[in-house]
Structure formats: C-alpha cells, structure tokens
Amino acid sequence: MGSFNDYMDLKKQKEGDQNSNQKFLLDTGRISNIFKGVSIYITGFTNPPSSVLKEIVLRNGGSVTMFFSKTHVTHIIASNLPDFKVKLWKNDMIVTPQWIVDCDAAQSRLSEAKYILYRTSENIRDMMTSRVEVYPIKNASKIIPETTSHDFVGEFYSNSRLHHLSTSVSELRQKVSKLQNQYHPSYIPINKSQTSSVILHIDIDCFFVSISLRTRLHLRGKPVCVTHAKPNENSDSYAEISSCSYEAREFGVKNGMFLGKALKLCPNIIAVPYEFDAYHKASNELYRILVEKTPYVEVVSCDEAFVDIVELVDVTDEAAIKGWVQELRTEIHSAISCTVSAGIGPNKLVARMATRAGKPNGQYLCYSESSVLDYIKSQPLQDLPGIGSSTFHKLESKSYKLCGDLLTKTKSELSELLGPKTGETVYNYCRGRDSRDLVLKHERKSISVEINYGIRLETIKQFETFLLNLCDELEKRMKNENVVGSLVTLKMKERSENAAVEPIKYMGHGICDNVSKSVNIANATNSGKVIHSKVMSLVNSMTLNPEDLRGVGVQMSKLKEASPVISNTTNVSKKSVKQKNVPVCKTFQCPVPEFLGHKNPADVKNIIKNWCESPEPFQVDADKVDEYITDLIKYGNISLVKELLRLMRKQLKVREAPEWNAVFNSTLQNVQRKIHVLFNGILDMDNL
DNA sequence: ATCCTCCCCTAC
DNA sequence: TAAGGTAGGGGAGGAT
Numbered sequence: 001m002g003s004f005n006d007y008m009d010l011k012k013q014k015e016g017d018q019n020s021n022q023k024f025l026l027d028t029g030r031i032s033n034i035f036k037g038v039s040i041y042i043t044g045f046t047n048p049p050s051s052v053l054k055e056i057v058l059r060n061g062g063s064v065t066m067f068f069s070k071t072h073v074t075h076i077i078a079s080n081l082p083d084f085k086v087k088l089w090k091n092d093m094i095v096t097p098q099w100i101v102d103c104d105a106a107q108s109r110l111s112e113a114k115y116i117l118y119r120t121s122e123n124i125r126d127m128m129t130s131r132v133e134v135y136p137i138k139n140a141s142k143i144i145p146e147t148t149s150h151d152f153v154g155e156f157y158s159n160s161r162l163h164h165l166s167t168s169v170s171e172l173r174q175k176v177s178k179l180q181n182q183y184h185p186s187y188i189p190i191n192k193s194q195t196s197s198v199i200l201h202i203d204i205d206c207f208f209v210s211i212s213l214r215t216r217l218h219l220r221g222k223p224v225c226v227t228h229a230k231p232n233e234n235s236d237s238y239a240e241i242s243s244c245s246y247e248a249r250e251f252g253v254k255n256g257m258f259l260g261k262a263l264k265l266c267p268n269i270i271a272v273p274y275e276f277d278a279y280h281k282a283s284n285e286l287y288r289i290l291v292e293k294t295p296y297v298e299v300v301s302c303d304e305a306f307v308d309i310v311e312l313v314d315v316t317d318e319a320a321i322k323g324w325v326q327e328l329r330t331e332i333h334s335a336i337s338c339t340v341s342a343g344i345g346p347n348k349l350v351a352r353m354a355t356r357a358g359k360p361n362g363q364y365l366c367y368s369e370s371s372v373l374d375y376i377k378s379q380p381l382q383d384l385p386g387i388g389s390s391t392f393h394k395l396e397s398k399s400y401k402l403c404g405d406l407l408t409k410t411k412s413e414l415s416e417l418l419g420p421k422t423g424e425t426v427y428n429y430c431r432g433r434d435s436r437d438l439v440l441k442h443e444r445k446s447i448s449v450e451i452n453y454g455i456r457l458e459t460i461k462q463f464e465t466f467l468l469n470l471c472d473e474l475e476k477r478m479k480n481e482n483v484v485g486s487l488v489t490l491k492m493k494e495r496s497e498n499a500a501v502e503p504i505k506y507m508g509h510g511i512c513d514n515v516s517k518s519v520n521i522a523n524a525t526n527s528g529k530v531i532h533s534k535v536m537s538l539v540n541s542m543t544l545n546p547e548d549l550r551g552v553g554v555q556m557s558k559l560k561e562a563s564p565v566i567s568n569t570t571n572v573s574k575k576s577v578k579q580k581n582v583p584v585c586k587t588f589q590c591p592v593p594e595f596l597g598h599k600n601p602a603d604v605k606n607i608i609k610n611w612c613e614s615p616e617p618f619q620v621d622a623d624k625v626d627e628y629i630t631d632l633i634k635y636g637n638i639s640l641v642k643e644l645l646r647l648m649r650k651q652l653k654v655r656e657a658p659e660w661n662a663v664f665n666s667t668l669q670n671v672q673r674k675i676h677v678l679f680n681g682i683l684d685m686d687n688l
Numbered sequence: 689a690t691c692c693t694c695c696c697c698t699a700c
Numbered sequence: 701t702a703a704g705g706t707a708g709g710g711g712a713g714g715a716t
Contacts, residue, residue, distance in 0.1 A: 144702065155703080162705040165700055169707085228702055239702060255700095256704095301700040386709085388698050419711055422697095445708070452704050489694090493704095506701035516694060551704080 031273065034109045035062025041073040044081065046097045048217060053077060053097055055215050056104045075099075078117055105218035144454050144507060148465045153473050156451055159228070161208075161242045164276050168302040170481075172287055173442050176299050179291040180440075187295040188672045189440035198315055198367070199438075200307040200325060201343040201351035202332075204286065205360040207303035208243035210338035211279055212272040223248035223269045227259050230271065235263040238505035242274075246360050258505075279303075282336040289332055298438040306348055308438055318365060325363055346372065349434035353379055372432035377404030384429050386422070394418060403430040447483065449474045450553030452493055454507040457546045463539065468532050470554050475528030478556065482563065484526045485556030488534045489518035493551030494544065509550035517542065524560050531556065593631035596624070601640055604628070605647060612651035617663045626670050633671065641671060 035057050042050040042064070054064045065073060076094040086094075099115035145151045157163045180187055204210060208226040213219055225248055229239035237259035244253045244262070251266035262269050283302040290297045296308035313321045325342050332340050339361035343354025350372050357364035357375070366375045380402055382392045394417055400406055406414065407430060415423030428434065449470050457463050478484065493512035495501070503510025517538045525531065535554055595604045611621060625644075632641050645668060652660045 157703090157705085159703040160705065161703080162700085163703090164705090166706040169700075237701080240704070304700075386698065390697060421710060446706090448706060450705055454703070505704080507703075509704060514695075518693070553705085555706090 030061060031059050032107055033061035034103055034107060035060045038062035038074050039065055039072055040075045040077050040100070041065050041068050042077045042097075043068075043085070044078050046077060046079050048097060048101065050077075052215065052217070053100050056100050059215060060104060060107075075112070081117065101217055104216065147454060147456050148462045148469075150469065152454070152466075153449075153451065153469045156454060157473075159274075160453075161240075161274060164279070165302065168280065168283060169299060170444075172283060172299045172302065175284060176287050176291055176297060177441070179288060180295040180297070183291055184295040186669060188669070189295070190672075196310065196315065197308050197346065197438075198310045198313060198321065199345055199348055199351040200309050201345075201348070201355045202286075202290070202305050202307065202328075203341050203355050203359070204282070204303035204332075204336075205339045205341055206243050206245055207282075207338065208274065208279060209245045209272070211275055211282060213245075214337045216272065219270055219272070221247060223251060223253065223266050225253065225259070225262060225269055225271055226274060227271050228274070229259050235267075236260050237263070238508065244269075282338060285336050286332060286340075289328075289335060293328070296438055296440065298440060299442075306351065306438055309344075318367060321367075322363070322365055325365075329363065345432075347432075347434040348436055348438070349385065349429055350376065350432050352385060353383065356383060376430065376432040377402065377407065379403050381406070381426075381430075384426065386425060386429075391418060391422065391426075406430045444481065444483065444559060446555055446557040446559065447474070447478055447481065447485070448489075448553055448555035449477070450491065450551070450555075452509045452551030452553075455493075455509070455550050455552060456507070457549055460539070460546055463546045463549065463552075464536060467535055467539070467552065467554070468528070470552065471528040471532040471535065473528075474531060474554055474556065475526055478526035479562070482561060483556075483559045484524040484562045485559045486521045486524040487518055487556065487558040488521060488531055488538070489516055489555040489557065490535050490538045491516045491551075491553035491555065492544070492549060495548040495550050512550050515542070515544075520558075524558070526556075526562060593628060595628040601643075605644065608644060609647060609651060612648055612655075612660070617660055622663050622667065626667055629667065629671060645671065 038057065038061075040053070040057055040062060042053055046053060057064055068076070070092070074093065076089055076092055077097055077100065078094055079096060081089075081094065093112060094117040095112050095115040096117055099110065099112055102115075103110050145155055180189070209224050212226060213224065223245060225241040225244040227237075227239045227241045229237045239259045241253065241255060241257050241259055241262055243255055244257075248262070248266055248269055251262075251269070253262040253266050253269060259269075259271060279302060286303070287297065287299070287305065290305055290307055294307060294309065294312055296311075298306040300306060309321075309324070313324050315321075321344060325344060329340050329342060332338075341355050341358040341360055342363040343351045343356070343358055344363070344365040344367060345351040345354050346367055350366055353376060354364040354366045356379075357366075366372055381387055381395050381400060382389075384403065387395075395401075395406075398417065400409075406426065409427070411424055411427045413423075414427050417423065418426060451470070455466075457466065492515045493509050494515060495509075496511045496513050499511040519534055519538055521530070521534055531554065593599075596607060608625060611617075611625070629641055629644060632638075632644075645664075648664050648667065652664050
C-alpha cells in the first residue's frame with residue numbers, strides 16, 4: 001500500500017513538474033537545446049539560486065524536477081552535500097551550479113568533468129555520455145515571405161520591435177484602467193492640476209537588455225545589445241540595436257544604431273535576441289505594483305510611467321519622499337529582476353529630466369523651486385521632451401545649447417523660430433514649468449497599420465492584394481477595440497528618384513519620398529473590405545509605380561464606438577460625452593425610471609426635498625436615492641441628475657449638518673463613478 | 689478666425 | 701541579410 005502511494009505521489013509530482021516546466025517555457029521561450037535530455041534536481045542552497053538555475057536549464061531545452069528519482073534525474077545540482085546524501089547518491093552525477101552557468105555562457109554542453117562535486121565513482125562520465133545525447137544549438141534562420149504572401153503581415157509584426165513597442169502601450173492602457181478600478185473602485189480620474197502634485201517618473205534601465213541579463217549572469221557588466229542579428233556576425237550588419245547596456249553606451253553605442261556601426265565602436269559587443277513575451281510580463285508586473293499603490297498612474301511606455309504620489313508622501317519631507325521611492329524601486333527590482341531609475345519633481349517635465357540624473361539604477365529628487373531652476377538650466381536643450389533632432393538643429397543654428405541659454409529670450413522670439421505652440425512650450429520648459437496633467441483616461445483618436453520593411457512589389461494587382469491583407473489586419477484591430485472610423489488615410493513611401501533600387505539594408509526602405517492621401521467615408525466602418533475599397537479609390541486617383549513602393553500604411557480616424565453602450569433609446573452616445581463636459585440631455589425619449597412609485601420629476605424632486613429636511617439621514621433612503629439617480633444616468637437624463645444634485649446641495653447648505661454633507665458627497669461620488677463608467681466622462685461640478 | 693488636408697516631428 | 705510601428709501634436713497653406 002505504502003509503495004503504491006509513493007508511486008502515485010511520484011507520478012503526480014512528475015506531472016506537476018511537466019506542467020510547471022511547460023508553463024515556464026510558454027512565458028519565456030526557449031533559446032537553445034543544449035540541455036536537451038538533461039533533467040536536473042537541485043538540492044540545498046546554491047549560488048546562483050535554484051530559480052535562476054531552473055530558468056537557464058529550461059530555456060536551454062532541459063527539464064527540472066522537484067523530486068529525486070534515479071531513472072529520471074540525470075544531474076544533481078548542489079554546492080555542498082551532507083555525508084549521508086553523498087553516500088546515497090554515490091553512483092549519480094552530482095555537479096556544481098557553475099556547470100549550468102558556464103554551459104549557458106558558452107551556449108554549448110560542456111563536459112561535467114571539471115564540475116563534479118564529489119568524485120565517488122570513476123565511470124560516471126561514461127555512464128552519463130551513454131545516457132544523454134548532445135544536441136547542437138538549432139540555428140533556425142527564417143526567410144522573409146513575399147510581400148503579397150498571406151503570412152507576410154503577421155510574420156513581420158511578430159518580429160517587429162517597434163510594433164511590439166507601440167502596441168504594448170495601448171494594451172497597458174487597457175490593463176491599467178482595469179487595475180485602477182480593481183484596486184481603487186471609487187476612484188475618479190479627475191485631473192488634479194488645481195492641487196499641487198509630486199510627480200514620480202519611473203523607468204526600467206535599458207529594459208530589453210536587463211531582461212536578457214536576468215538569465216545570462218555571465219554577460220552582466222559587459223557591453224550587450226538586443227538585436228535580430230546573431231552574435232559574432234561580420235561587422236557589416238544593418239540590424240538595428242533596440243537596447244544596449246550602459247557598458248556598451250560608454251563606447252558610444254546608442255539605441256537604434258546599426259549593429260555594424262556598433263561593432264566598429266565596440267568590437268566586443270555581445271548581441272542577444274529579443275524576448276517579447278518576457279518584456280510583456282515584466283511591464284504588466286511593473287504597472288500592477290504601481291497601480292496597487294495609487295490609481296494616479298499614467299502609462300508612458302512598456303518600461304516607463306508617471307505616478308502622482310502626492311497622496312502617499314509628506315510633501316514637506318524630502319528625505320521621506322526619497323525613502324519611499326527607494327523602497328518602491330527595491331520592490332520593483334525584486335519583482336521583475338530589473339533595476340529601475342526614478343525622478344521626482346513638481347511636474348512631469350522635471351520628473352522626467354530628473355530621471356536622467358538618477359540613471360542607471362538610481363533616483364534624483366528635484367522639487368523646490370530653486371533646485372528646479374538650477375537643475376533645468378544646466379540641461380541640454382535636446383534632452384527636453386518634444387525636442388528631437390529637427391527642433392534641436394533650429395535652436396543650434398542660433399547657438400542655443402542649454403536650457404539656460406533661452407532664459408533671456410522672449411516667448412515671441414521662440415515662437416518665431418519654432419512655431420507658436422512649440423515656442424511657448426520650450427519657453428516654459430526652460431523654466432521648469434509644465435502644466436500638463438497626468439493622462440489617466442485615454443481616448444483613442446486614430447488606429448493604423450503600417451509596414452515600411454520588406455515591401456517589394458511588381459504590379460498594381462499585387463499592391464491591391466497586399467493592401468487587402470493590411471486592411472484585414474486593421475479590421476482585426478478595430479474590432480478588438482470596438483471602434484469604427486470615417487476617415488481613411490493611405491500613407492506610402494516611394495523610392496526617391498536617385499535612390500538605389502536596393503538599399504544597403506537588406507529589405508529596407510532606403511531613401512524615400514512620403515505621400516499621404518485621405519478620404520471621408522459617409523458611414524463609419526471597421527470592415528476591412530470597405531476600407532480596402534476606399535483605399536483602392538485613393539490608389540487609383542494617383543499615379544504610382546508599384547516597383548518603387550517601399551512602405552505602405554492605412555490609418556482610420558474620426559473614430560466612434562462601434563456599438564454604443566446605451567442603444568438608440570437615448571440620444572447620449574458614449575463618444576459624444578467628453579471628459580469634464582457631460583452635455584445635458586435635451587430631448588428625453590426613454591421611459592422615466594420610477595422613484596417610490598413616482599414618475600413625474602416634479603414629484604420626485606418634492607420627495608427628495610422633504611427628505612433633505614427630515615431630521616436624520618438613513619442609509620436605506622440614501623441608497624434608494626442613489627439607485628434612482630443611477631437609473632437616470634443609465635437612461636442618459638443627465639439634466640435631471642444635475643437638478644437633483646443642485647436641489648440637494650441647496651437644501652443641505654442651509655442645514656450645515658456633517659452627516660447630511662456626507663450623504664451628499666457620497667451621492668455625488670456615486671454619480672461621478674457612474675458617469676465615468678458609462679460615458680467615460682465626469683460631471684462638471686462648477687456649473688452644477 | 690477656423691477648418692481641412694497633407695505633411696513633418698517626436699516618443700517609446 | 702532582417703523584421704524601419706504607431707499615436708498624437710502641430711505647422712503650412714489653402715478653402716470656407
């Protein structure tokens with residue numbers, strides 16, 4: 001009986017291992033098969049810890065088991081063992097964790113000889129080699145499919161770092177919005193510009209590289225970059241580097257640089273592949289931690305966020321703020337095993353600029369008026385957000401280099417040079433001023449698909465086919481977001497007249513002229529077929545040579561909700577209600593909700609007026625009022641909601657009773673929450 | 689003045 | 701070989 005139970009336990013345990021191993025691989029992906037056939041059992045304290053060893057082995061094609069079985073386990077991993085275990089396992093392969101680390105570093109299966117913990121049996125190695133086959137690393141290089149092929153679009157997007165970067169922002173916005181409601185159910189995304197803020201900018205240090213180094217201990221401290229090209233390639237590579245370590249940056253390597261150029265600057269740079277799923281997981285975890293603390297979180301990108309922490313810290317105690325942020329950074333680090341840097345300031349601009357001073361793996365607080373001015377004026381203009389190379393060159397032409405250089409310039413001088421808006425923004429930024437609120441609730445204005453890589457076509461017919469694939473992809477995305485649009489824009493890159501037919505970069509677009517053309521659609525749509533027909537009408541209205549096309553994009557704008565939350569029983573559609581401005585429902589076409597058997601608004605008002613005059617508020621009554629008002633909001637009768645709130649406020653003002661004020665505030669909060677959920681807006685309290 | 693269209697610029 | 705996307709702000713210049 002006992003042995004049967006043991007057997008069943010063993011079996012269950014085995015299945016458990018398989019499940020957890022598989023789940024793990026789904027999360028992070030496999031990078032090689034060097035440990036194929038290897039099944040490790042980790043015992044005792046090890047360095048690196050067992051979790052890291054497990055990850056390395058799984059990612060390299062091996063398996064990990066949580067129980068010891070003579071037939072199943074090929075390697076026992078231990079740093080030291082008690083005597084009885086040495087005796088127990090005298091015929092088994094016991095190696096130090098370093099074996100795993102070194103195999104991973106070399107990306108090949110090294111002999112265990114140098115790593116055997118206790119040599120208890122002379123023929124262990126013979127035994128091992130007969131039991132385990134060594135597989136070479138699989139080198140699966142793929143060929144880019146034909147532009148018109150059905151796989152082209154999907155294949156491209158699954159490998160495009162920029163696509164992952166862009167879409168991760170939209171996805172995170174959705175997720176963060178969910179988390180905000182989950183962790184802070186009564187939170188209302190009101191702009192908080194009227195009150196003072198403590199803005200925290202948080203940023204994962206060289207995100208993609210950091211993720212790769214979590215499991216590549218041997219690469220830490222070395223110049224590393226993330227790119228599609230394989231390591232040790234010749235130095236002529238035109239693969240773009242999407243992220244590089246600080247060690248690489250010291251050689252002048254930058255994000256976006258071609259690998260070939262980076263190799264010239266830093267011949268020892270090591271290239272590692274993308275791990276999109278792992279980035280995804282880490283970003284989710286980062287945002288979960290932030291929103292757990294406060295709903296005032298703005299998604300900037302997969303590795304970067306703004307947080308208003310004014311309600312979490314004592315504004316007057318800078319040391320306490322620093323301590324709080326330090327703790328947060330530690331928490332994030334232990335959750336995702338990547339270091340993060342942070343900047344703290346009175347607004348988004350200063351917070352973001354301060355992060356630069358904190359990087360890497362540090363933080364910088366710049367809050368008081370004088371320290372803000374001091375710090376900002378020493379910063380290069382190019383580091384201001386919104387100042388890219390083009391704007392910088394305009395400023396440079398006047399030999400302005402630092403923010404401080406612009407302090408003597410007038411607003412109109414800058415507007416003349418940079419345009420009215422940009423001029424004023426730069427004028428304010430140089431003084432550390434920034435009036436932008438955190439964007440807590442985001443409304444999409446356009447949605448698009450665009451591919452500027454690998455486009456090689458011969459005929460208009462092929463172009464038409466490719467466009468249909470693109471429009472189908474667009475349809476997918478629009479349906480996923482439940483939107484329809486009524487303005488279609490076609491964007492194209494055409495090879496410049498004197499540009500080579502094939503650019504230096506394999507399948508790149510080379511030097512191009514950009515063209516775009518748009519057309520309105522009478523009925524908003526998200527049908528790929530309809531969009532495609534509109535796009536074709538644009539194609540036919542212009543003269544182009546398909547052979548010169550190097551990039552194509554289709555954008556939909558003038559967006560609306562595809563199926564309104566409130567159907568045609570009301571004239572208030574979700575998108576017609578903007579934040580801060582809930583329009584009054586003028587024509588009231590829906591059935592009136594009942595309040596204690598009364599339908600006539602005048603009667604209802606009377607009852608509520610009397611209630612407000614009663615000696616004491618009871619929760620049951622307050623709940624009934626809330627319920628009725630909620631119905632009104634659902635039906636879109638915002639004007640009556642406003643009337644009732646006004647009435648209550650007027651009545652209760654006279655009484656000046658705290659318990660009644662509490663009733664009013666809770667009712668108001670309920671209204672705001674419902675309006676937010678249903679209409680994505682808030683009630684304008686000033687005009688109540 | 690304000691809008692629209694077709695760009696360019698910027699950020700990650 | 702190599703995966704140069706995407707959303708939003710804003711400007712120039714013409715139409716209303």
